[in-house]
Amino acid sequence: MRFRSRARREDGRHAGGAAGPEPAPQPGGPPPVLVIDALGRKCPIPIIMLAERIREVPVGEIVAVLADDVAARTDVPAWCRMKSQDFVWEETLPRGGWGFHIRRCY
Secondary structure, three states, X not given: OOOOOXXXXXXOOXXXXXXXOOOOOOOOOOOOOEEEEOOOOOOOHHXXXXXXXXXXXXXXXXXXXXEOOOOHHHHHHHXXXXXXXXXXXXXXXXXXXXXXXXXXXX
């Protein structure tokens, strides 16, 4: 089965589509249920904090870890793969560091 993409008009709507505006997607996904602030903490503390607190979040919901240690950029996704959790996305924080968004899978 082949799918065709619809052409978009200059105003962003689909050609031949409804006149109503399309809802704007949230940048990066749903907001986190829990935010773990590990700013200023060195490896492996952000991972330890995540491992201790992820059970507070219902299955299917998002937890965010804020960290400014550069090792967290590789450690958090690696921990998610090892623990079968879903690494959703990474954002750069305005004051430095990153926010790592993880969906709890079990």
